Every structure is written in C-alpha cells, then in structure tokens.
Amino acid sequence: MEDSTPLRIPGLTQSVTIRTDCWGIPHIEASSADDAFLAQGWVAARDRLFQLDWWRRRGLGRTAEVLGAHYVERDRAARLFLYRGDIDEEWAAYGPRARSAVTRFVAGVNAWIAATERDPGLLPPEFTELGYRPALWEPEDVVRLRSHGLYGNLEQEVARAVTLREFGAEVEGLRRRREPAVSLSVPEGLDLAAVDPHVLDTYRLAMGPVATHPAPTRTLEGSNNWVVAGGRTKSGRPLLANDPHRAMSLPSLRYLVHLSCPEFDVIGAGEPALPGISIGHNGAVAFGLTIWAVDQEDLYVYELHPDDDSRYRYGDGWESMEVVHERIPSPDGDREVELRFTRHGPVIHSDAARGVAHAVRAAWLEPGTAPYLASLNYLDAGDGAAFVSSLDPWRAPGVNHVFGDADGRIGWCPRALVPIRPNWNGLFPVPGDGRYEWAGFREARELPTVVDPARGWVATANEMNLPEDGSWDPVPVSYEWYPPFRAQRLSEVLGADTHCDVAGSIALQNDDLSIVARSVCSLLPAGGGDDDPDISAGLTRLHDWDYRMGTDSAAAALFETWLRGPLRERLYRDALRPLVPHDRLEAALAWVLPDDSLSGDMTVQTELLNACEDRTRVLVETLGLAVRRCRERLGDDPATWSWGRLNTSLLRHPLSQHADESLPWLRIGPRPKAGGPETVGVAVRDPGTGVQTTGASVRFVVDVGNWDASVAINTPGQSGDPRSSHYDDLYDLWLAGEVFPLLSSPEAVRAHTESSQTLRP
Structure with a gap:
C-alpha cells in the first residue's frame, strides 16, 4: 500500500523509498549512502523511538532526569564510562565512513523526533506514561556510549582474588576453569585484603541493562555461528547461520533493515541505535559474529595519599586524580556529582579510611571501540578477502567473525583490541603504582585467521578456540571462556552432515539435545530397580529419555532439577571438604557454585562427576532427592511433569516495574520454552522464577548466492511501538522455532510489501 503524501525530511539530497514488508522489515532504496543512513535513522526512530531514547539516556547518564533522584548514582556511574578522549581521533579510528554515517543516521532520528513535536500522536505510549518527550541527538552521543558492550573480565578478577584470599587456590580451581591451564600467581604488591565484590558496585550500575529499577542484574550473553563450504551443502553454495544470544527483552535488542544504494545493498540485523548492520549479507558476502572472550579489562588498586584522597602513589611519588564535577538533572532538583579518573581510567571505588581506591582500565575506552560500529567497514565488501581486510579497525567487543562469499570461500576471523600485558596475565587485579602497564595492543594481522579450512566448515560458540597447532602465537588473549558444550554439539552435527541445507541449519539453531544430559545419564546404573521408589522412578524416567529439552x-x-540441585550440591560439597575447615564449608559452597542466571558453567561439575570415586552411589542418592523436589514442585505424578512448566519465556518491557502493571504491552508471555543452558538452542533461565534471561531473539540462515532463499526471525517483532501490528507478531513463530523469508531482491520485496512511503528533501 503506497502512502499518498510524501514526507519532507530535512537533510535528504534526493527522494528515498521505504517499503515495509509483511514481517515488518523496512527496505530502504536511496540514491546515496548518505541518504540511506539518514532514512535508516528515520525508520529506526519510527519503530523504536522509546528504546533509542532510553539507550541514549541510560548511556549518557540522564535517567534521573526522568525517573527521579534515586537514579543519580546510576547516572554518575554511567558517566564514568563515557568516552572522553579526542573526538577526531575517535572518528578516524573507525575508518572513513563512520563520521558521515553516524551524522546522517542521527539526522534521521532527529527528523522523526521533530515529526513527533508537530504531531504528538506519533509518540509511543511510554513517553506518556513517564511524562516526558524525547531529546534530540548529537552524533557524538553514538560513539561516546560504551557501557552497552559485552565484557566482564573485571568480575572474574575480583572473584578470583576473593576466592584465593578466603579459601585458597584449590577452591578457585572449583570456582572457575582456566583455559589454557595456567597456575595462579598473585601479582607482586597486590594486597588481596583490598579487594572485595563491593568495589564493583559502581561498575555494575554502569554496565547493567536498560531498566527502570535502580539495581539491575546482568546476564551472560554469547552466540552461535557457523559457515559451511559448498562441498558439504545440498546446493553446492556456502551456507551461513548466526543466532546471537543476548538478554531477552521487549522490544528485541536487534533490528532488521535493508539498505540499498549505489555504494552497497545490505540486509540483516544491527543494534537499532547504530547505522548499518553487523549480521547479514550484502549480495556478495554473508557475515555473522559471536563473542570472542578477549580479556579487555584490568582493575587497578591504588594506595591513597594519607592526607589527600585525590592523590595516589605512582612510581616514587604521588599523582593527582583528574576530578570532574557534573550536574545531573532530576525532577527533585539537580544534583552535582564528582567523577574521578586516574591515568588508567575511571575510579569506581574509593575508601579514604582504608587508604585504597580502585579504577578500571578498559580497551573498550580507547578510540574506535564503540561496540559494533566498525561493522560499517564491511558493508561494501565485494568478496571474502575484502571482508577480512575490512576487519582491521574492529576493536570491541571481541568477536568471532565468520563469512561465506559468492565465490565459495568461507572463513573465521576473530578480531579485538587485545592488550599486551608484559609481566602479568590479567587474572588478578594489579597495583596501580606503575609496575603493571600495558605495552600497547596486538595488531589485527597478529590475530588468527582461517580461510577455506580442510574440513569444510567453521563454527564458534564462545568456546576456547585458539589454534593449538602452533599456527599462532601461544600467548593467549584470555584464560576465561564460555562452556564448550554448544561448540561440541555443533561439531557433532556439522561434522556428520555432508548435505547441509537451510532447513537443517534452522533445526540446528533450535536444537534442544543436551550433550551434558547424554553424558551424565550414561553413567547411571542399568535398569530401574531400587528399593527406594523415588530412585526407581527417576532411573526409569531418565533411561527412557532422548536427552532433548522439549x-x-x-x-x-x-x-x-537434579543436575543443578542435589547432584551439584553433593559434588561440590564433597570436593570442598578436604580443602576448607568444617565451619567454612557452607560459605565456600555458596561462593563457588555456578550462577545459573549467568549461564552457570557446567564444566567443573562434569569433571568432578567423572572423577568421583563413589559415583554410582552419589548419582542414585541425589537422583532420589531430585525426584522428591519435583514431586513438591510439579505434583506427585511424574506423568504430569514437564520442562515447560519450569522453563518459560516471559518478555518484559523496561518500564514493567515502573508503569501501570495493567498495561498489556508491558509483558509478553509467559509461555513454555524449549532448550537449556547447554543446548545449541540456548535458554538460560533465572533459577528463582524459571523465566528465560538469555537466548537467541534473532536467528539468521543465509543461502550464499541464492539470497532470497535466506531466512530470519526476530522476536517478538520488529516494532517497539505497542500500537503497531509488528510489536509481537513474530513471537509465536519464534517460540515454534520457525522463520520467515529474508527477501532482498527488488521483485521479492515488492511482492511482499505491506506498505510503502516516500521521503523527499
């Protein structure tokens, strides 16, 4: 349906046509890249205005302006982690396209905001609920924001220091596995007593998700991707799949868009507040990404001057912190806050009474590290070689890029800004007195690249995947990776399938077979007979199982219930008994048990089980306990139990704890959800509520060369406006593991156009 009245948009040089298909994807046809990016900003604001405004406010530290003075500390935390360096150096670090693209994109966002000023009926209802209007953007807002990226090494540094201090090195081995294996050595001069979890309170506030409650939680987010060469596909063409795992949100974190102009023709997903896309294809190369868990953070611990807590010891003397005062607006009255910075970065904790302070050095605060913005460089890559070259400026977050091109090449190119630590390994906080300084960063050409591997496929799932064949510098970029189980399942399926196709990749993205379950259940004694009826019922139930988390x-x-309950508790308690005093056993147990809301790592638990001397007795006794727990929670009859009663999808709007709870658009669900933390079709859940916290809100499968045969899904829908038909129209498809066609040819787009609009200068 063609809109009858063209819209006049300031800044356009020529007319732009926007066709929105029946799945809510805008297809933008422009006569230049500048106009395409401006139109992208316009449609992103049209569909996601509140999400965009909230992303900006949260990142810039302006939420108290809307929500009140109890958010001032959160805003102060956010402001500590803004980019504060030279803005020209910042723009140049991304490559030649970034400044113009962001400027045009922001102009498009502002054009839509201006339209809402003329017609307040265009504003989505969130603004009415909170009683404010969206603010205009500056291009620098986009690149100054850094705290929405995926990092997290700082948490491990602190947890490791606390574990070592409280319980010893052997207990740390139970808390977290290190890959490659490395012994623990406390950096010289580090006082472990100066480190505790509270020193990260400000950091956590800054890095938490966009929500309206002042103490947000953070989930661990990863992804799957793979690319298969034509020699192993039915079509003879490469096949690429990607399903980024992020916090499940309403609306979706990702936004799908198609940009067509003389410079490039790209379709796929990016974050709605950024120009371009980061996952998809451009008609010549398909590309996808997952997190590559590079250690990009260090916590520095300082001795403060006894008479002046704004000075810290450095070298043989004392150095002054940079002190910045800023005003945070609030309906309850503006508040002045103080921000402090050392030569290493923002000060997140200071205790003058103890004479100690803590600051963060982060590679992602260096120029050119606004998350995912460097993807602008590969929009016009004409083949795989050009794609690989375009990744040189990629700095943050650490990412496993995979690609497949129309000439049949496939490859894997992890990229990140990797700090060089000449005299320590990054596993612990370090003194900030000058003994532990980075010696620059690894160059992109130093990082591994694999093109056309002999086995005919590449897959990544955030696992430790540094080459072990001597083809790359053995010094690791990290010792902390995600559990290997999704990667193992991908290898199992892709390694056996020599006729891969789109349907098979869709099925694999939704695969709910748990190889952890298969491994653990293989250790159970044969038969179902046991004097304890609960043990007998449990053995019978698990022996007949196909290990799928349906x-x-x-x-x-x-x-x-068994794996993450009685079995886990028993294995860890038995392992801790010889390592800690009896009166500290429960405290140690509570400290080392994996947090399942953060995709708790099952690696150590499976190793403990395999090494257990009295394994059969431990298995059956704890299984009986698990059956009793299930009876208490799910009812006495096992025939009525189901995983979907314990694992649910419930999408919550960020205003769900602030606005009128009766508003229907604040929540979607709950609905039963398949999958688990270790399955390829991942579903990490909050163990207290059973609600999925992390998963693949977006999935892609690209048939390289037959582009209209590609497919995608984005849940719950493309629009963030509750009044739109595309607010939740894809939710049922997503739950069912289904997809829609990702169409890019002009003929296919026109055939499936739901509405169209012309923007004129």
Whole structure:
C-alpha cells in the first residue's frame, strides 16, 4: 500500500523509498549512502523511538532526569564510562565512513523526533506514561556510549582474588576453569585484603541493562555461528547461520533493515541505535559474529595519599586524580556529582579510611571501540578477502567473525583490541603504582585467521578456540571462556552432515539435545530397580529419555532439577571438604557454585562427576532427592511433569516495574520454552522464577548466492511501538522455532510489501 503524501525530511539530497514488508522489515532504496543512513535513522526512530531514547539516556547518564533522584548514582556511574578522549581521533579510528554515517543516521532520528513535536500522536505510549518527550541527538552521543558492550573480565578478577584470599587456590580451581591451564600467581604488591565484590558496585550500575529499577542484574550473553563450504551443502553454495544470544527483552535488542544504494545493498540485523548492520549479507558476502572472550579489562588498586584522597602513589611519588564535577538533572532538583579518573581510567571505588581506591582500565575506552560500529567497514565488501581486510579497525567487543562469499570461500576471523600485558596475565587485579602497564595492543594481522579450512566448515560458540597447532602465537588473549558444550554439539552435527541445507541449519539453531544430559545419564546404573521408589522412578524416567529439552519432557524437568540441585550440591560439597575447615564449608559452597542466571558453567561439575570415586552411589542418592523436589514442585505424578512448566519465556518491557502493571504491552508471555543452558538452542533461565534471561531473539540462515532463499526471525517483532501490528507478531513463530523469508531482491520485496512511503528533501 503506497502512502499518498510524501514526507519532507530535512537533510535528504534526493527522494528515498521505504517499503515495509509483511514481517515488518523496512527496505530502504536511496540514491546515496548518505541518504540511506539518514532514512535508516528515520525508520529506526519510527519503530523504536522509546528504546533509542532510553539507550541514549541510560548511556549518557540522564535517567534521573526522568525517573527521579534515586537514579543519580546510576547516572554518575554511567558517566564514568563515557568516552572522553579526542573526538577526531575517535572518528578516524573507525575508518572513513563512520563520521558521515553516524551524522546522517542521527539526522534521521532527529527528523522523526521533530515529526513527533508537530504531531504528538506519533509518540509511543511510554513517553506518556513517564511524562516526558524525547531529546534530540548529537552524533557524538553514538560513539561516546560504551557501557552497552559485552565484557566482564573485571568480575572474574575480583572473584578470583576473593576466592584465593578466603579459601585458597584449590577452591578457585572449583570456582572457575582456566583455559589454557595456567597456575595462579598473585601479582607482586597486590594486597588481596583490598579487594572485595563491593568495589564493583559502581561498575555494575554502569554496565547493567536498560531498566527502570535502580539495581539491575546482568546476564551472560554469547552466540552461535557457523559457515559451511559448498562441498558439504545440498546446493553446492556456502551456507551461513548466526543466532546471537543476548538478554531477552521487549522490544528485541536487534533490528532488521535493508539498505540499498549505489555504494552497497545490505540486509540483516544491527543494534537499532547504530547505522548499518553487523549480521547479514550484502549480495556478495554473508557475515555473522559471536563473542570472542578477549580479556579487555584490568582493575587497578591504588594506595591513597594519607592526607589527600585525590592523590595516589605512582612510581616514587604521588599523582593527582583528574576530578570532574557534573550536574545531573532530576525532577527533585539537580544534583552535582564528582567523577574521578586516574591515568588508567575511571575510579569506581574509593575508601579514604582504608587508604585504597580502585579504577578500571578498559580497551573498550580507547578510540574506535564503540561496540559494533566498525561493522560499517564491511558493508561494501565485494568478496571474502575484502571482508577480512575490512576487519582491521574492529576493536570491541571481541568477536568471532565468520563469512561465506559468492565465490565459495568461507572463513573465521576473530578480531579485538587485545592488550599486551608484559609481566602479568590479567587474572588478578594489579597495583596501580606503575609496575603493571600495558605495552600497547596486538595488531589485527597478529590475530588468527582461517580461510577455506580442510574440513569444510567453521563454527564458534564462545568456546576456547585458539589454534593449538602452533599456527599462532601461544600467548593467549584470555584464560576465561564460555562452556564448550554448544561448540561440541555443533561439531557433532556439522561434522556428520555432508548435505547441509537451510532447513537443517534452522533445526540446528533450535536444537534442544543436551550433550551434558547424554553424558551424565550414561553413567547411571542399568535398569530401574531400587528399593527406594523415588530412585526407581527417576532411573526409569531418565533411561527412557532422548536427552532433548522439549517443553513437554518430564525427563528434562527431572534432569535439570537434579543436575543443578542435589547432584551439584553433593559434588561440590564433597570436593570442598578436604580443602576448607568444617565451619567454612557452607560459605565456600555458596561462593563457588555456578550462577545459573549467568549461564552457570557446567564444566567443573562434569569433571568432578567423572572423577568421583563413589559415583554410582552419589548419582542414585541425589537422583532420589531430585525426584522428591519435583514431586513438591510439579505434583506427585511424574506423568504430569514437564520442562515447560519450569522453563518459560516471559518478555518484559523496561518500564514493567515502573508503569501501570495493567498495561498489556508491558509483558509478553509467559509461555513454555524449549532448550537449556547447554543446548545449541540456548535458554538460560533465572533459577528463582524459571523465566528465560538469555537466548537467541534473532536467528539468521543465509543461502550464499541464492539470497532470497535466506531466512530470519526476530522476536517478538520488529516494532517497539505497542500500537503497531509488528510489536509481537513474530513471537509465536519464534517460540515454534520457525522463520520467515529474508527477501532482498527488488521483485521479492515488492511482492511482499505491506506498505510503502516516500521521503523527499
């Protein structure tokens, strides 16, 4: 349906046509890249205005302006982690396209905001609920924001220091596995007593998700991707799949868009507040990404001057912190806050009474590290070689890039800004007195690249994947990776399938087989006979199971209750007994048990089980306990149990704890959800509520060369405006593991156009 009245948009040089298809994807046809980016900003604001405004406010530290004075400390935290360096150096670091693209994109956002000023009916209802209007953007807002990226090494540094101090090195081995294996050595001069979890309170406030409650939680987010060469596909063409795992949100974190202009023709997903896309294809190369868990953070610990807590010891003398005073607006009255910075970065904790302070050095505060913005460089890559070259400026976050091109090449190119630590390994906080300084960064050409591997496929799932064949510098970029189980399942399926196709990749993205369940259940004694009826019922249920975490599966409900409950507690308690005094056993247990809301790492637990001397007795006794727990929670009859009663999808709007709870658009669900933390079709859940916290809100499968045969899904829908038909129209498809066509040819787009609009200068 063609809109009858063209819209006049300031800044356009020529007319732009926007066709929105029946799945809510805008297809932008422009006569130049500048006009395409401006139109992208316009449609992003049209569909996601509140999400964009909230992203900006949260990142710039302006939420108290809307929500009140109790958010001042959160805003202060956010401001500590803004980019504060030279803005010209910042723009140049991304490459030649960034400044113009961002400027035009922001102009498009502002054009839509101006339209809402003329017609307040265009404003989505969130602004009415909170009683404010969106602010205009500056291009620098986009690149100054850094705290929405995926990092997290700082948490591990602090946890490791506390574990070592409180319980010893052997207990740390139970808390977290290190890959490659490395012994622990406390940096010279570090007082472990000066480190505790509270020193990260400000950091956590800054890095938490966009929400309206002042103490947000953070989930661990990863992804799957793979690319298969034509020699192993039905079509003879490469096949690329990607399903980024992020916090499940309403609206979706990702936004799908198609940009067509003389310089490039790209379709796929990016973050709605950025120009371009980071996952998708450009008609010549398909590309996808997952997190590559590079250590880009260090916590520095300082001795403060006894008479002046704004000075810290450095070298043989004392150095002054940079002190900045800023005003944070609030309906309750503006508040002045103080921000402090050392030569290493923002000060997140200071205790004058103890004479100690802590600051963060982060590679992602260097020029050119606004998350994902460097993807602008590969929009016009004409083949795989050009794609690889375009990744040189990529700095943050650390990413496993995979690609497949129309000439049949495939490859893997991890990229990140990797600090060089000449005299320590990054596992602990370090003194900030000058003994522990970075010696620059690794160059992109120093990082591994694999093109056309002999096995005919590449897959990544955030696992430790540094080459072990001597082809790359053995010094690791990190010792902390995600659990290997999704990667193992991908290898199992892709390694066996020599006729991959789109349908098979869709099925693999939704695969709910748990190889952890298969491994653990293989250790159970044969048969179901036991004097204890609960043990007998549990053995029977798990012996008959196919190890799939389907919503109707009673065995899956029992297994997860057992694995993350009685079995885990028993294994860790038994392992801790010889390592800590009896009176500290429970404290140590509480400290080392994995946090399942953060995709708790099952690696150590499976190693403990495999090494258990009295394994059969431990397995059956704890299984009986798990059956009793299931009876208490799910009812006495195991035939009525189901995993979908314990694992649910419930999408919450960021205003769900602030606005009128009766508003229907604040929540979507709950609905039963398949999958688990270790399955390829991942579903990490909050163990207290059973609600999925992390998963693949977006999935892509690209048939390289037959581009209209590609498919995608984005849940719950493309629009963030609750009044739109595309607010939640894709939710049922997503729950069912289904997809829609990702169309890019002009003929296919026109055939599936739901509405169109012309923007004129």
